[in-house]
Amino acid sequence: MPNITFIEANGQSTTLDVPEGWSLMQAATANGVEGILGECGGSCACATCHCYVDDLMAKVLAAPAQGELDMLENVADERRPNSRLACQIKASAAMDGATVRLPATQE
Amino acid sequence: MSAAVEGHIVIIGAGQAGTQTAEALRSGGYTGAITMLGDEPHGPYHRPPLSKAWLAGEMGEAQLVMRAPEMLAKKGITLRTGVTVEAIDRAAQKVKLAGGEALAYTGLVLATGSTPRSLPLPGIGAPNVLPLRSKDDASAIAARLTTCAERSLPVLVIGGGFIGLEVAATARKKGLAVTVLEAAPRLLGRVLAPLLSDWYAALHREHGVNLVLDARIASIETDAAGEAIAVLMTDGSRHPCGLVVLGVGVAANDQLAAAAGLACDRGIVVDDCTRTADPLIVAAGDCTARQLADGSLLRLESVQNATEQGKSAAAALLGQPRPFTATPWFWSDQYDRKLQMAGLSGGADAWAVRGDMGGDMAAGAAFSIYHFRAGKLIAVDSVNSAKDHLQARKLLDAGVSPTPEQAADGGFDLGTLIPKG
Numbered sequence: 001m002p003n004i005t006f007i008e009a010n011g012q013s014t015t016l017d018v019p020e021g022w023s024l025m026q027a028a029t030a031n032g033v034e035g036i037l038g039e040c041g042g043s044c045a046c047a048t049c050h051c052y053v054d055d056l057m058a059k060v061l062a063a064p065a066q067g068e069l070d071m072l073e074n075v076a077d078e079r080r081p082n083s084r085l086a087c088q089i090k091a092s093a094a095m096d097g098a099t100v101r102l103p104a105t106q107e
Numbered sequence: 108m109s110a111a112v113e114g115h116i117v118i119i120g121a122g123q124a125g126t127q128t129a130e131a132l133r134s135g136g137y138t139g140a141i142t143m144l145g146d147e148p149h150g151p152y153h154r155p156p157l158s159k160a161w162l163a164g165e166m167g168e169a170q171l172v173m174r175a176p177e178m179l180a181k182k183g184i185t186l187r188t189g190v191t192v193e194a195i196d197r198a199a200q201k202v203k204l205a206g207g208e209a210l211a212y213t214g215l216v217l218a219t220g221s222t223p224r225s226l227p228l229p230g231i232g233a234p235n236v237l238p239l240r241s242k243d244d245a246s247a248i249a250a251r252l253t254t255c256a257e258r259s260l261p262v263l264v265i266g267g268g269f270i271g272l273e274v275a276a277t278a279r280k281k282g283l284a285v286t287v288l289e290a291a292p293r294l295l296g297r298v299l300a301p302l303l304s305d306w307y308a309a310l311h312r313e314h315g316v317n318l319v320l321d322a323r324i325a326s327i328e329t330d331a332a333g334e335a336i337a338v339l340m341t342d343g344s345r346h347p348c349g350l351v352v353l354g355v356g357v358a359a360n361d362q363l364a365a366a367a368g369l370a371c372d373r374g375i376v377v378d379d380c381t382r383t384a385d386p387l388i389v390a391a392g393d394c395t396a397r398q399l400a401d402g403s404l405l406r407l408e409s410v411q412n413a414t415e416q417g418k419s420a421a422a423a424l425l426g427q428p429r430p431f432t433a434t435p436w437f438w439s440d441q442y443d444r445k446l447q448m449a450g451l452s453g454g455a456d457a458w459a460v461r462g463d464m465g466g467d468m469a470a471g472a473a474f475s476i477y478h479f480r481a482g483k484l485i486a487v488d489s490v491n492s493a494k495d496h497l498q499a500r501k502l503l504d505a506g507v508s509p510t511p512e513q514a515a516d517g518g519f520d521l522g523t524l525i526p527k528g
Contacts, residue, residue, distance in 0.1 A: 019169075026170050032178035039414050041153035041173075042160075044493075045438045045447065046411075067445065070493035 002096040006051075008035040009104035018091040024100065025049040025087035035102030042087040044068055048106040049086035050075040057098040058082060061089060077103030113139040114213030116424060117202050119192050119363065121145025123154065123410055124392025125218035126174060127417025129184045135425045141183065142210060144190045144202075149242055150176045151186075155410060157245040158273040159440050162252070163280055171242060195367040197385055214424040217364055217375055217383075217390035218417070221357035221408060226265065230327030233335035236351040239270050248274070251350040255283055260349025262286070263338050265324065267294040269439045271354030272311065276441040279314050286346050287311065288322035288338065298448070300458050300476050303488055307441070314442055327351065357408060359394045372396055374406050379430035381420040389423045391416035405451075409437045434503040436496070444472075447496035450486030450503045452478040459511040462492060475499070477514035484508035501525045 001017040006028055008014075018027040028036040028049075037048035044067050053061065061084070064072065068088045072079055086100070116132060118125045121143050129141050145151075151173040160166045179186050191205040201209045223238030225231055237248050255262055255278075262278045264271045267289030278285045293304035294311075311318055323341040330336045337347045359374035369383045370376040374396030381389045392413040396404040415431040422429035439446045455478035465472030475495040478486040484507075487499035498521055502508070505526050513519045 019167075021167075022170055026172075030172045030175050030178070032175070032181060040410055040438070041155045043155055043438060043440060043445075045445070047497075067491070067493050070497065073494065074497040 002091050002093055002098070004091065004095060004097075005099040006033045006035070007099060007101045008033070009102055018095075020091050020093060022091050023087045024051065024089045024091065025085070027091065028086060033102070035106070036086055037106045038087060040087075044071055044085060044088055047071040047075050047085065050077060050079075050103050050106060051084055051086045051089075051100040052080055052082045052103070053084050053089070054082075054099045054101075057089070057095055057100060060092065060094045060098075064088065075103070076105045076107050115140040115142065115211060116214040116216065117210050117212040118143040118216040118218055119202065120216075120218030120220055120392070120394070121147070121151050121186060121188065122218060122220050122392065123151070123173070123413035124220075124394075124417045124420070125216065126151040126179075127414045128216050128218060128389075128391055128420045129179070130182065131418045131421035132424065133182050133184070135421050135427070137421070137425060139213070140185070142185045142187065143179070144192060144204075145186065145188045146191055147241055147243070148189045150174065150179070150188060152242055154240075157242065158239055158270055159277060162245055162249055162274065162277045164249075168242075192363060195363055195388075197367050197388070200387065213387070215388045216420050216424070217388065217394060218392050218413075218420075219360035219363060219390075219394040221359050221393040223353060224356045224358055225353065226324070226355060228324060228327055230329045230335055231353075233327060233329050233333055233351075235335050235349065236327060236353060238353045239274060240357065248350070248352060252278060252281060252283065255349035256281060258349060259284075261347060263288065263346055263348040263351045264354060265338070265351060266354035266356070267291070267318070267320075268354055268356065269295070271352065272307065272441055273439060274352050274354065275311060275316050276314065279316060280442075284317075285315070286317040286319065286348075288319050288324060288346070290322055290324075292321050294318075294320075298452065299488060300452065300455065300478060302458065302460070302464075303476055303490075306464060306490075310442065310444065357393065359396065359406065361394055364388075364390065364394075372404055374404070376404065377416075379419075379432055380423045380428040381416050381431070382423050382428075389420040391420040407435055409435065411436050434500050436500060444490055445493070447489045447493060448486065449489075449496055449499040450478070450484075452486035452488070454480050455485060456480055457482075457511055459514040461495065461514055461517055477509070477511065479508075479511055482508070482510075484514070495521075498522055498525070 005015045025038040029038045040046035152171040194203040261284035264287045325341045328337040361371040364375040365371040375390040419431045457479040459477040462474030473491040475489040489496040
């Protein structure tokens with residue numbers, strides 16, 4: 001299981017063993033990472049699981065699909081080049097050791 | 108009520124609205140005790156995937172978990188599952204549980220959800236005639252889908268609403284034969300514009316669903332073991348089946364509230380801030396009927412409504428009323444199409460189509476239907492057009508309206524109409 005670290009805007013850090021195939025949103029919300037809301041349950045419909053991925057994660061990830069890009073246009077906090085939706089990121093072994101940073105607000 | 112910073116808030120219901128309320132109480136500064144009572148054996152889980160990715164076998168059971176129980180415990184939220192609430196004693200400020208226990212409360216949240224409707228048909232009680240509402244319902248349907256696949260038996264879906272159509276799409280993805288029986292002349296008749304109903308009918312037929320509109324069901328035929336084996340129609344036709352999924356809507360769980368003397372009208376009547384007439388009691392989610400300024404009642408069954416009313420419920424108990432008046436929105440995934448709806452389209456008298464509805468159902472079809480009433484935009488239904496959807500929510504929130512001509516003109520940037528700041 002890849003080890004992935006979530007760092008909240010206030011510096012709070014949580015490292016989780018995320019089962020492969022799980023979305024980062026799912027792992028974060030089930031395990032009390034408060035900076036991710038995931039209100040729609042992972043359907044790419046609410047844009048409340050916005051995160052900033054590090055270079056390691058970025059290298060592994062496929063480019064976002066149009067639906068994700070459209071949602072990213074409407075995230076609550078600043079959108080950056082490394083902005084993604086955590087519900088669209090499925091954990092894989094290649095992500096072991098990656099870090100995602102969370103914005104100060106999701107709504 | 109005064110800010111209940113200490114005390115005991117009891118939440119009846121451990122779904123989306125109940126969980127949201129509990130967490131919003133904590134983030135709002137409430138430091139007293141919180142007890143969340145769920146009647147199911149499970150802790151909070153995500154419902155939307157049940158008819159979609161989860162039923163399709165694309166995600167595991169653990170992935171449905173909304174909050175691990177230990178995470179709730181860490182926040183000082185006591186979760187009790189498998190608990191039946193028998194009555195609310197408002198005079199004594201107590202909730203009575205099955206088994207005789209009574210819980211005293213200083214604030215009470217009703218987040219009791221809804222229950223699938225049934226139909227008065229002979230044979231409806233057969234074990235393979237199933238609604239889809241809870242995780243256990245979904246597990247039972249998943250098991251039956253496997254049996255149907257093994258024995259090459261068709262799946263019958265009664266009701267061409269969102270649940271029925273999502274199940275139909277999922278079952279088709281698995282290669283099963285599927286028939287959808289809809290009593291109305293078109294699909295999703297209460298929520299979609301006629302041309303979008305027709306589009307969805309074509310989409311399902313293209314994917315091989317046998318769609319029967321104006322369907323009149325006479326009875327469900329059962330075998331010697333009591334299992335449903337066919338649905339019989341009033342015209343004498345017969346649809347064999349290995350599973351019948353009932354998707355004919357839900358009814359709000361308002362019995363506890365009604366018995367306690369709270370106003371109910373197809374849901375627990377609440378204001379914009381989720382307050383009932385009892386200052387200690389709020390209600391959130393599917394179980395509510397929100398009273399609007401004109402006195403009419405609005406029933407919404409959606410994740411957005413549950414989360415927003417949950418936040419309002421917590422705020423109301425903390426004495427900081429937070430009205431929920433945002434544009435309602437909803438989504439549905441069927442095949443590779445995401446329908447996103449913003450606003451309420453009832454009473455529309457004109458429509459404009461933006462984008463390409465793709466007469467041949469081409470995979471690239473992406474479009475939105477703008478609903479107007481008396482020249483004013485009231486709702487937008489988007490298919491594979493998240494950008495239109497999000498823009499629509501902003502337009503509707505701001506109360507600004509494009510003309511139907513502007514909406515239909517793909518070259519006109521509707522974003523320019525949204526007030527800045």
